[in-house]
Amino acid sequence: MVDYLNAALRRVPAWVLYILAPMPVLVIFYLGLTGALGIDPAKRIEHELGLWSLWLLIAGLAVTPLRRWVGLNLLKFRRAIGVITFFYLLAHLLTWLVLDVQFQNVWADIVKRWYITVGMAAFVLMLPLALTSNNWSLRWLGPGTWRKLHTLVYPIAILGALHFLLLVKGFQWEPILYAAVIAVLLLSRVRPERLRSFRLLRQA
Numbered sequence: 001m002v003d004y005l006n007a008a009l010r011r012v013p014a015w016v017l018y019i020l021a022p023m024p025v026l027v028i029f030y031l032g033l034t035g036a037l038g039i040d041p042a043k044r045i046e047h048e049l050g051l052w053s054l055w056l057l058i059a060g061l062a063v064t065p066l067r068r069w070v071g072l073n074l075l076k077f078r079r080a081i082g083v084i085t086f087f088y089l090l091a092h093l094l095t096w097l098v099l100d101v102q103f104q105n106v107w108a109d110i111v112k113r114w115y116i117t118v119g120m121a122a123f124v125l126m127l128p129l130a131l132t133s134n135n136w137s138l139r140w141l142g143p144g145t146w147r148k149l150h151t152l153v154y155p156i157a158i159l160g161a162l163h164f165l166l167l168v169k170g171f172q173w174e175p176i177l178y179a180a181v182i183a184v185l186l187l188s189r190v191r192p193e194r195l196r197s198f199r200l201l202r203q204a
Contacts, residue, residue: 002071009074017080024052025091042099049092054164054178056085057157061185069188079133082153086130093123115166122159125152157182 028048032041060081066072096116101109110116129150131137138146161179168175 006071006073009076014077014080017077017084021084021087025049025088042095046092046095046100049088049095050164053085053088053092054160056081056088057153057160058178058181058185060085060153061157061182065185065188082129082150083133086126086133089123089126093119115163118159118166119163122156122163125156125159129153129156154186157186 028037028045031037032045035041037044060078063074063078063081066074097103097106110120129152132141132146132149141149161175161182164175164178
């Protein structure tokens with residue numbers, strides 16, 4: 001079954017994702033403009049775009065574990081997923097900046113509110129990844145440096161989960177579930193031989 005799925009995916013070009021990417025954003029803003037998102041559409045739009053950013057982060061993290069443990073090969077789509085993640089994160093940030101706080105007390109909010117501080121840190125770390133997600137940067141940096149730079153996605157995912165945890169009020173399962181999924185995906189990338197090497201190093 002996985003082989004058939006991989007064969008079908010090989011016929012799908014990665015650029016298709018770039019065409020499909022703006023559609024959920026357009027739908028979300030359309031719902032906000034038509035009053036379908038309640039009495040505070042700006043907050044709902046901001047929340048929905050934040051969720052999409054988190055979903056895409058998780059999708060990007062899942063590429064390697066799916067290939068290693070299931071055999072599903074989505075590597076050709078990983079760069080597109082990363083770029084689209086940045087697009088949604090930027091839309092999430094701009095919605096907060098323009099529609100929510102309307103450029104008022106921006107720096108004070110970033111310093112005062114921990115969830116905004118963490119979210120802004122995730123966005124800043126995402127910038128170099130978005131700027132180097134192209135073949136020219138890969139050649140200029142070299143594959144080794146490029147790969148090391150793009151491991152920033154791991155702290156970005158952790159910060160994204162923490163941003164959601166700090167944002168909600170009271171005990172809610174949804175952000176905890178996302179944090180757990182991200183933790184599992186990150187831990188699944190640790191190879192058993194690395195754990196054995198770490199144990200031997202500690203013993204030594």
